[in-house]
Amino acid sequence: MISVQQHDFDVGREYQRLIEKNASDGAVVMFTGLVRDFNQGFNVKGLHIEHYEGMTERALEGIVNQAKERWQLGNVSVIHRVGDLQVNEQIVFVGASSPHREQAFDAAQFIMDYLKTQAPFWKKELTQSGERWVDANIKDTDAANRWQ
Template sequence: MTVRVQTEDFDLSTEVAALRAENPKIGAVVAFVGTVRDLSDGEEVAAMELEHYPGMTEKALEAIVEEARRRWPGSELLIVHRVGKLYPRDQIVLAAATSAHRHDAFDACSFVMDYLKTQAPFWKKETTPSGARWVDARVSDDAALERWGIAAGNAVRDE
């Protein structure tokens, strides 16, 4: 399974080992782990709650993986995204890519994260000393997606 949305934590070593286990042609593995920061917009973050729309979220993540496979043939990809209440230093997301060569693995992993940050249907609410607030999308995330030739409003959708 290349896409999972779950409340449970994940183990980076176990996930990467499983991703590369079946393919002797893999020469590179790149993994990104996103974590909860304890600071956002100058305020301490006590917790972050991630919500999603079951079924729709997985379908969107699968479309991201398929687009990455189209761009980097031969790459294997994995996305594990957590939902629920998380705390500073908790792992939120794992994006991993394998390829025969390092540049393709780096690019595929970076693409997956740039795409995920703008197109995956997750909603984040931070709890700070000022109260709870929903986190808006960042202009810098849209700009990151555009470097792949995709305008933020024109992302590939799984039909």
């Protein structure tokens, strides 16, 4: 399942979706990203995320398909929120099931690394100094490059 949405998600419900009708997988790995209060030297009060509808979903589908080609996966779920978010709110969920834990861990990390660098999202932080667009982070690019 891939979803780009404004409303929050329930991690427990997403876990149930990953194990539903899936008795052959012995591992589920999940990651949830939150809005933090400090980023790249700025105190953050909130976050505004924009995307290009259609293009973003296709990019996420491409990332998930690449993961499925690399690892034996059962169910995969990617949820990314857009709109206005407050500190400590959930931004992103990535979940992967697999017969073995190594594949589920690797796939979830791969999806997050590629999501951070290849999915068309634009993030504007609301800081004490005003609004600022978030630049790409070198560590995210380095993390994605290790999968090549």
